[in-house]
Amino acid sequence: MSTATTPDIGARRGLNLALATWVSAINFWAWNMIGPLSTTYAGDMSLSSSQASVLVATPILVGALGRIVVGPLTDRFGGRVMFIGVTVASIVPVLAVGVAGTQGSYPLLVVFGLFLGIAGTVFAVGIPFANHWYDASRRGFATGVFGMGMVGTAMSAFFTPRFVNWFGLFTTHVIIAVALALTAVLCLVVMRDSPQFTPNHDAVMPKLRAAAKLPVTWEMSFLYAVVFGGFVAFSNYLPTYIKTIYDFSAVDAGARTAAFALAAVLARPVGGMLADRIPPKYVVLGSFAGTAAAAFVAIFQPPPDLWSAVTFITLALFLGIGTGGVFAWVARRAPASSVGSVTGIVAAAGGLGGYFPPLVMGGTYDSVDNDYTIGLSLLVATALIALLYTALRLHAHEPKPTQEVR
Template sequence: MTADAGKATGSPAVALEHHAGAMLTMATVGFAVTFWAWALLSPLGAALTERLGLSSFEQSLVVAVPVIVGSLGRIPVGALTDRLGARRMFPVVALLTVLPVLYLGHVADSLAEFVIGGFFLGLGGTTFAIGVPFVNSWYPPERRGFAIGIFGAGMGGTAISSFTTVQLSKANGFAFPFDLVAVVLVVYAAVAYLTLRDRDDRKVPAGSMLSRLAATLRMPVTLQMSFLYAVAFGGFVAFSVYLPTYLVNAFGLERSDAAVRTAGFVVLAVIMRPVGGWLSDRVDPAKILIVAYTVTTALAAIVAFEPPLVPVGTACFLAMAACLGAGMGAVFALVARLVPADRVGAVTGVVGAAGGLGGFFPPLVMGAVYSATGGYLVGFLLLAATAAGAAVFTWGVAAKRGRTAAE
């Protein structure tokens, strides 16, 4: 009888854990699908250059515009998620992203039109700010680092794009990958609407979106985490967007070969994100960040001098992918420790926006540096200096905040 009573007592907890796992799965799939859409233009950068006669800077602009819009859009989307919940927000954002996807595949045919389409395509990048507060609400504090890391692995949608977009476009015509993504988005929106559920005890914040945003920006932790995520996620986005172009220009690779190598970089970063979250549940996440940024500093300095791609360059890029991935997981493990539950969406929106903005400028800088100097030395040295600054900042500020929160 005691065993039966134990089972009866434990069954609600087991059911809740099972439901949390289902919600995490659906959120991660939604994040991956919308990120797949968000990253459609990057692998086609070289093809668009030939098709439209773009300069290096113009090519960088086309692939970077979705990044900045997807980044800034996370601020209102995160605040709306706190108010409306993920069950409404995920399907709506997925369906709205279909429009620019189809526009880019069938209508756009000039630099201005691709920039306009890319602007609205950025909406697909905002779902990060929907998923983090949603996943946070379903998991206890001691498991949030790993759970958010698993959700963050949905950024592997960029790897799907890197692996498939060029090949599908060559085999079936330019519009085919856009049509495929549009169909997947519609299917996901329907399934998400039927299956996603917000927690019944979810806290809905009071006040207007603008007042809550102002209060969020006044929190010191918001700006501190924004800087750290701008370096980690920004570095990842910058490489996932610009690495194909870099490999073609610096080493003369074929576009398809460069896209596949970039996908390998993305996949490793995606794998390491939940690992960084898992480690942060067991170790002070600030320590994970310090190690990640310090190693990135050294690797960026090595790559700046263009060592042979095989094996040195490849090893450096893959190690940077691992460090940036682990760093992304660690940042949001730290956010989960420091931010009240009813403000996680708003803080995530701002921090996520900072991360995306961190990925917007490096491709433009790399394009400008290459146009001016014919090489990438200055660009990688700037990355090394930024990562070093993040390591010092984490050691001096974020680590102290993390210890205070733990106490």
């Protein structure tokens, strides 16, 4: 690359990464449309703790499983096409959830919530898209910045309850649907795939089978299920937790959940950049240690607002650093021809990691003592197991495979 073209490449690289981050943010907002309103739905429909948990967890499931397919499709069609496709496909589910909520139908909310999960698959598009635009030495930074699209969960937690108060329930969903449509148009006009992108036209299933044979896929899936799963679970369930434990309103619970999500979002690129400078293993170890400690403190229900905020924001920071660290590790270890496939499986594992905790939290809630001790204790145990696994089984320096396993 000549020095004359370097500034132009740098500008296009930055523009496309910024646009990809915005696409992720608006889709994450759409994916998280139910969580901030879950306490309102629970009150209006007289839902049990378990029913409310199912409502929150349903979009997470489809968002997780869909990434398995979306990742290798990105290898074939490129990030631009897939960003547009996922964004457009999310519009109808957003409107459908708005209709179901307006009608007060729990069954319809669950059914349409499944399709709302389409928006959550966007993450499996952005990681290979960012990887192609950046050199290996800066992919931790690139994936960390793209990961800041998780801010969509903070935006949803903060603004969705307020929009409902200002504009009404269905109109709020229309606003997000319009934002998705405008974003798709912006991608069509402005976004471009990296010149380094080469379409992989191999059949999807053989690519997935090949990725599944790589040890890195399952090692990183386990780690990501803990850190990203923890982030997704709390971003969706924290409004219910805060209202139940501290008796805040839906708007106030949403504001505090937004602070949690924003802290994790800001910490993600920090984790990625740290992993560019030191072995990602040590970044991930620090994340698990901090997550276990913060979750342990949360068991004792620190009083609002200062100490509870410190506890959960600290938890968010460690989870965010971990998400950045794990995906920097994926970019470093996965074969170049399999990045999308490996990313799809790892991202799916992260989403599945976020599916089960809300169900566990709802199912183990002690209504007599008003606490979530069992659920939080399980998070502590899981983080410690992941810490020991990373410390004892994974190497700080490991050669990157040169080709797919077939």
